[in-house]
Amino acid sequence: MRDVTKDTITDAFLTYLGEETDERLRFLLTKLVRHIHDFVKETELTHEEWRKALELLYKAGEISDPERNEFVLFSDVLGLSSLVDMVNSSPDGTPSSVLGPFHILGAPELPVGGDMKNENVGDTVVVGGRVLTANGQPIEGAEIEIWQTADNGLYSNQDATQPGYNLRARMTTDTVGRYLFSTIRPAPYTVPDDGPVGELLHATGRHPWRPSHLHFIVTADGYRRLVTEVFPSDDPYLDQDAVFGVREELIMTYRPQSDPSTLPDDLAIKDQLDGSFFVVDFDFVLSAA
Ligand code: BEZ
Ligand code: FE
Numbered sequence: 001m002r003d004v005t006k007d008t009i010t011d012a013f014l015t016y017l018g019e020e021t022d023e024r025l026r027f028l029l030t031k032l033v034r035h036i037h038d039f040v041k042e043t044e045l046t047h048e049e050w051r052k053a054l055e056l057l058y059k060a061g062e063i064s065d066p067e068r069n070e071f072v073l074f075s076d077v078l079g080l081s082s083l084v085d086m087v088n089s090s091p092d093g094t095p096s097s098v099l100g101p102f103h104i105l106g107a108p109e110l111p112v113g114g115d116m117k118n119e120n121v122g123d124t125v126v127v128g129g130r131v132l133t134a135n136g137q138p139i140e141g142a143e144i145e146i147w148q149t150a151d152n153g154l155y156s157n158q159d160a161t162q163p164g165y166n167l168r169a170r171m172t173t174d175t176v177g178r179y180l181f182s183t184i185r186p187a188p189y190t191v192p193d194d195g196p197v198g199e200l201l202h203a204t205g206r207h208p209w210r211p212s213h214l215h216f217i218v219t220a221d222g223y224r225r226l227v228t229e230v231f232p233s234d235d236p237y238l239d240q241d242a243v244f245g246v247r248e249e250l251i252m253t254y255r256p257q258s259d260p261s262t263l264p265d266d267l268a269i270k271d272q273l274d275g276s277f278f279v280v281d282f283d284f285v286l287s288a289a
Pocket of ligand 2: 100102213215
Protein backbone atom coordinates (compact mmCIF):
# COMPACT_ATOMS: atom_id res chain seq x y z
CA MET A 1 0.00 0.00 0.00
CA ARG A 2 1.34 3.46 -0.90
CA ASP A 3 0.10 6.78 0.53
CA VAL A 4 -0.25 5.25 3.97
CA THR A 5 -2.02 7.48 6.50
CA LYS A 6 -2.53 7.22 10.22
CA ASP A 7 -6.00 5.91 9.52
CA THR A 8 -4.87 3.19 7.10
CA ILE A 9 -1.53 2.05 8.55
CA THR A 10 -3.06 -0.60 10.81
CA ASP A 11 -4.93 -2.24 7.93
CA ALA A 12 -1.82 -1.88 5.77
CA PHE A 13 0.13 -3.87 8.33
CA LEU A 14 -2.52 -6.59 8.31
CA THR A 15 -2.42 -6.92 4.52
CA TYR A 16 1.31 -7.76 4.84
CA LEU A 17 0.56 -10.97 6.78
CA GLY A 18 1.07 -13.90 4.41
CA GLU A 19 -1.40 -16.74 3.98
CA GLU A 20 0.97 -19.12 5.73
CA THR A 21 0.67 -17.13 8.99
CA ASP A 22 -0.48 -19.38 11.80
CA GLU A 23 -4.05 -18.53 12.80
CA ARG A 24 -3.31 -17.80 16.43
CA LEU A 25 -0.25 -15.71 15.50
CA ARG A 26 -2.39 -13.72 13.05
CA PHE A 27 -4.98 -13.12 15.77
CA LEU A 28 -2.37 -12.04 18.33
CA LEU A 29 -0.51 -9.74 15.92
CA THR A 30 -3.74 -8.18 14.71
CA LYS A 31 -4.79 -7.33 18.26
CA LEU A 32 -1.32 -6.22 19.32
CA VAL A 33 -0.73 -3.92 16.38
CA ARG A 34 -4.20 -2.40 16.67
CA HIS A 35 -3.62 -1.66 20.35
CA ILE A 36 -0.14 -0.19 19.91
CA HIS A 37 -1.17 1.89 16.91
CA ASP A 38 -4.13 3.21 18.91
CA PHE A 39 -1.79 3.87 21.83
CA VAL A 40 0.47 6.05 19.66
CA LYS A 41 -2.50 7.98 18.25
CA GLU A 42 -4.25 8.45 21.59
CA THR A 43 -1.13 9.61 23.40
CA GLU A 44 0.32 11.54 20.46
CA LEU A 45 3.60 9.91 21.37
CA THR A 46 6.59 12.14 20.63
CA HIS A 47 9.85 11.07 18.98
CA GLU A 48 11.67 11.84 22.22
CA GLU A 49 9.33 9.64 24.28
CA TRP A 50 9.61 6.75 21.85
CA ARG A 51 13.41 7.12 21.71
CA LYS A 52 13.48 6.95 25.53
CA ALA A 53 11.32 3.79 25.54
CA LEU A 54 13.59 2.10 22.98
CA GLU A 55 16.63 3.13 25.01
CA LEU A 56 15.12 1.40 28.08
CA LEU A 57 14.63 -1.77 26.02
CA TYR A 58 18.21 -1.52 24.74
CA LYS A 59 19.46 -1.23 28.32
CA ALA A 60 17.28 -4.20 29.30
CA GLY A 61 19.09 -6.25 26.67
CA GLU A 62 22.48 -5.02 27.83
CA ILE A 63 21.93 -5.94 31.49
CA SER A 64 20.30 -9.32 30.79
CA ASP A 65 22.25 -12.55 30.95
CA PRO A 66 21.36 -16.21 31.64
CA GLU A 67 20.89 -15.35 35.35
CA ARG A 68 18.98 -12.12 34.92
CA ASN A 69 16.22 -11.36 32.45
CA GLU A 70 15.31 -7.67 32.63
CA PHE A 71 12.49 -8.15 30.10
CA VAL A 72 10.76 -10.57 32.49
CA LEU A 73 11.21 -7.99 35.22
CA PHE A 74 9.59 -5.30 33.05
CA SER A 75 6.69 -7.70 32.48
CA ASP A 76 6.49 -8.26 36.26
CA VAL A 77 6.50 -4.61 37.41
CA LEU A 78 4.02 -3.58 34.68
CA GLY A 79 1.57 -6.22 35.96
CA LEU A 80 1.76 -8.19 32.70
CA SER A 81 3.12 -11.40 34.23
CA SER A 82 0.36 -11.38 36.84
CA LEU A 83 -2.29 -10.61 34.27
CA VAL A 84 -1.19 -13.57 32.11
CA ASP A 85 -1.36 -15.67 35.29
CA MET A 86 -4.86 -14.51 36.15
CA VAL A 87 -6.17 -14.98 32.60
CA ASN A 88 -4.89 -18.57 32.67
CA SER A 89 -5.73 -19.37 36.28
CA SER A 90 -8.15 -22.27 36.72
CA PRO A 91 -11.39 -21.29 38.45
CA ASP A 92 -11.52 -24.31 40.75
CA GLY A 93 -7.93 -24.50 41.97
CA THR A 94 -5.52 -22.52 44.14
CA PRO A 95 -4.69 -19.27 42.30
CA SER A 96 -1.34 -19.19 40.57
CA SER A 97 1.21 -16.44 41.08
CA VAL A 98 4.48 -15.29 39.53
CA LEU A 99 7.32 -17.79 39.19
CA GLY A 100 10.01 -15.13 39.54
CA PRO A 101 13.58 -15.52 38.32
CA PHE A 102 15.07 -17.42 41.27
CA HIS A 103 13.70 -20.92 40.78
CA ILE A 104 16.33 -23.54 39.94
CA LEU A 105 15.94 -27.21 39.12
CA GLY A 106 17.51 -30.01 41.13
CA ALA A 107 16.61 -29.09 44.72
CA PRO A 108 17.18 -31.97 47.17
CA GLU A 109 14.31 -34.33 48.01
CA LEU A 110 13.04 -33.92 51.58
CA PRO A 111 10.77 -36.52 53.21
CA VAL A 112 7.41 -35.38 54.60
CA GLY A 113 8.21 -33.79 57.97
CA GLY A 114 11.78 -32.94 56.91
CA ASP A 115 13.76 -29.87 57.95
CA MET A 116 14.68 -27.17 55.41
CA LYS A 117 15.84 -24.69 58.07
CA ASN A 118 19.19 -26.38 58.77
CA GLU A 119 21.71 -23.73 59.94
CA ASN A 120 19.65 -20.76 58.78
CA VAL A 121 19.05 -17.95 61.27
CA GLY A 122 15.44 -16.86 61.79
CA ASP A 123 12.11 -17.73 63.39
CA THR A 124 11.23 -21.40 63.02
CA VAL A 125 8.10 -21.98 60.96
CA VAL A 126 6.37 -25.33 60.54
CA VAL A 127 4.50 -25.37 57.22
CA GLY A 128 2.09 -28.13 56.30
CA GLY A 129 -1.15 -29.05 54.62
CA ARG A 130 -2.50 -31.25 51.88
CA VAL A 131 -2.67 -31.34 48.13
CA LEU A 132 -6.29 -31.83 47.12
CA THR A 133 -8.47 -32.19 44.05
CA ALA A 134 -11.18 -29.61 43.37
CA ASN A 135 -13.59 -32.07 45.07
CA GLY A 136 -11.47 -32.14 48.22
CA GLN A 137 -9.93 -35.58 47.61
CA PRO A 138 -6.28 -35.93 48.73
CA ILE A 139 -3.67 -36.43 46.00
CA GLU A 140 -1.00 -38.96 46.93
CA GLY A 141 2.40 -38.66 45.24
CA ALA A 142 2.05 -34.99 44.22
CA GLU A 143 5.43 -33.32 43.93
CA ILE A 144 5.98 -29.99 45.65
CA GLU A 145 8.97 -27.77 44.96
CA ILE A 146 9.68 -25.13 47.59
CA TRP A 147 12.07 -22.18 47.56
CA GLN A 148 12.45 -19.02 49.62
CA THR A 149 14.80 -16.28 50.78
CA ALA A 150 17.11 -16.47 53.76
CA ASP A 151 16.74 -13.86 56.51
CA ASN A 152 18.90 -11.42 54.49
CA GLY A 153 16.22 -11.37 51.78
CA LEU A 154 18.40 -13.25 49.26
CA TYR A 155 17.88 -16.57 47.47
CA SER A 156 20.74 -19.06 47.50
CA ASN A 157 21.52 -18.37 43.85
CA GLN A 158 21.95 -14.65 44.58
CA ASP A 159 24.22 -15.06 47.57
CA ALA A 160 27.61 -16.80 47.54
CA THR A 161 27.58 -17.06 51.36
CA GLN A 162 24.67 -19.54 51.31
CA PRO A 163 25.27 -23.24 50.62
CA GLY A 164 23.98 -24.43 47.22
CA TYR A 165 20.25 -25.26 47.33
CA ASN A 166 19.89 -23.54 50.72
CA LEU A 167 16.17 -23.18 51.59
CA ARG A 168 15.09 -25.23 48.59
CA ALA A 169 13.48 -28.66 48.58
CA ARG A 170 11.28 -31.11 46.75
CA MET A 171 8.71 -33.15 48.63
CA THR A 172 6.26 -35.88 47.61
CA THR A 173 2.90 -35.99 49.35
CA ASP A 174 2.08 -39.07 51.44
CA THR A 175 -0.89 -41.43 51.16
CA VAL A 176 -3.28 -38.79 52.52
CA GLY A 177 -1.90 -36.02 50.28
CA ARG A 178 0.03 -34.45 53.13
CA TYR A 179 3.22 -32.34 53.04
CA LEU A 180 5.07 -30.93 56.05
CA PHE A 181 8.40 -29.20 56.61
CA SER A 182 10.17 -26.85 58.98
CA THR A 183 11.91 -23.72 57.78
CA ILE A 184 12.52 -20.09 58.70
CA ARG A 185 10.27 -17.14 58.06
CA PRO A 186 11.23 -15.78 54.62
CA ALA A 187 12.22 -12.09 54.49
CA PRO A 188 10.70 -9.38 52.27
CA TYR A 189 13.09 -8.30 49.53
CA THR A 190 13.48 -5.90 46.65
CA VAL A 191 13.36 -6.88 43.00
CA PRO A 192 16.60 -5.88 41.24
CA ASP A 193 16.39 -2.08 40.80
CA ASP A 194 19.88 -1.28 39.54
CA GLY A 195 18.87 -1.48 35.85
CA PRO A 196 16.30 0.09 33.53
CA VAL A 197 13.38 -1.41 35.50
CA GLY A 198 14.73 0.39 38.57
CA GLU A 199 14.96 3.57 36.49
CA LEU A 200 11.26 3.28 35.66
CA LEU A 201 10.32 2.48 39.29
CA HIS A 202 12.29 5.46 40.62
CA ALA A 203 10.93 7.82 37.94
CA THR A 204 7.38 6.92 39.00
CA GLY A 205 7.90 7.04 42.76
CA ARG A 206 7.49 3.27 43.13
CA HIS A 207 9.43 1.11 45.57
CA PRO A 208 10.93 -2.25 44.53
CA TRP A 209 9.74 -4.32 47.55
CA ARG A 210 7.92 -7.64 47.45
CA PRO A 211 6.15 -9.00 50.53
CA SER A 212 7.84 -12.06 52.01
CA HIS A 213 6.63 -15.34 50.54
CA LEU A 214 7.22 -19.03 50.09
CA HIS A 215 7.32 -20.19 46.47
CA PHE A 216 5.70 -23.49 45.47
CA ILE A 217 5.33 -25.50 42.29
CA VAL A 218 2.89 -28.37 42.73
CA THR A 219 2.60 -31.10 40.10
CA ALA A 220 0.67 -34.37 39.93
CA ASP A 221 -0.22 -36.68 37.05
CA GLY A 222 -3.57 -35.76 35.55
CA TYR A 223 -3.63 -32.25 37.09
CA ARG A 224 -2.63 -28.78 35.96
CA ARG A 225 0.79 -27.67 37.18
CA LEU A 226 0.39 -25.00 39.85
CA VAL A 227 3.03 -22.27 40.23
CA THR A 228 2.21 -20.12 43.21
CA GLU A 229 3.39 -18.28 46.33
CA VAL A 230 2.03 -17.99 49.85
CA PHE A 231 2.23 -14.76 51.85
CA PRO A 232 2.03 -14.10 55.61
CA SER A 233 -0.96 -12.01 56.66
CA ASP A 234 1.16 -9.56 58.68
CA ASP A 235 3.60 -8.55 55.94
CA PRO A 236 3.83 -4.74 55.52
CA TYR A 237 4.08 -5.00 51.71
CA LEU A 238 0.99 -7.16 51.08
CA ASP A 239 -0.92 -4.25 49.54
CA GLN A 240 1.96 -2.91 47.49
CA ASP A 241 3.77 -5.88 45.97
CA ALA A 242 6.04 -4.48 43.23
CA VAL A 243 5.04 -7.36 40.92
CA PHE A 244 1.30 -7.69 41.81
CA GLY A 245 1.57 -11.34 42.93
CA VAL A 246 -0.68 -11.23 46.02
CA ARG A 247 -4.14 -12.87 45.94
CA GLU A 248 -6.50 -13.04 48.92
CA GLU A 249 -6.54 -16.88 48.80
CA LEU A 250 -2.71 -16.95 49.01
CA ILE A 251 -2.50 -15.11 52.32
CA MET A 252 -2.10 -17.28 55.38
CA THR A 253 -1.53 -16.70 59.06
CA TYR A 254 1.70 -17.52 60.88
CA ARG A 255 0.24 -18.81 64.15
CA PRO A 256 2.65 -18.29 67.07
CA GLN A 257 2.93 -21.42 69.24
CA SER A 258 5.10 -22.69 72.04
CA ASP A 259 3.98 -26.29 72.64
CA PRO A 260 5.71 -28.74 70.26
CA SER A 261 3.57 -31.66 71.52
CA THR A 262 0.72 -30.39 69.30
CA LEU A 263 2.87 -30.97 66.19
CA PRO A 264 2.76 -34.14 64.07
CA ASP A 265 5.14 -36.90 65.17
CA ASP A 266 6.83 -37.13 61.78
CA LEU A 267 8.18 -33.56 62.06
CA ALA A 268 11.93 -34.23 62.16
CA ILE A 269 12.82 -31.34 64.48
CA LYS A 270 9.86 -31.83 66.85
CA ASP A 271 12.10 -32.80 69.80
CA GLN A 272 14.48 -29.89 69.20
CA LEU A 273 11.82 -27.18 69.43
CA ASP A 274 11.85 -25.37 72.74
CA GLY A 275 10.86 -21.67 72.70
CA SER A 276 8.34 -20.17 70.37
CA PHE A 277 7.75 -21.10 66.75
CA PHE A 278 5.12 -20.47 64.10
CA VAL A 279 2.72 -22.84 62.37
CA VAL A 280 1.30 -22.31 58.90
CA ASP A 281 -1.46 -24.48 57.41
CA PHE A 282 -2.02 -24.27 53.70
CA ASP A 283 -3.79 -26.68 51.35
CA PHE A 284 -3.18 -26.64 47.59
CA VAL A 285 -6.07 -27.44 45.27
CA LEU A 286 -5.15 -28.72 41.80
CA SER A 287 -7.46 -28.52 38.79
CA ALA A 288 -7.84 -31.51 36.55
CA ALA A 289 -5.63 -31.29 33.42
C1 BEZ B 1 10.28 -13.61 43.06
O1 BEZ B 1 9.30 -13.78 43.72
O2 BEZ B 1 11.22 -14.37 43.26
C2 BEZ B 1 10.32 -12.52 42.03
C3 BEZ B 1 9.23 -12.32 41.22
C4 BEZ B 1 9.28 -11.31 40.27
C5 BEZ B 1 10.39 -10.50 40.15
C6 BEZ B 1 11.48 -10.70 40.98
C7 BEZ B 1 11.44 -11.71 41.94
FE1 FE C 1 10.39 -14.68 45.43
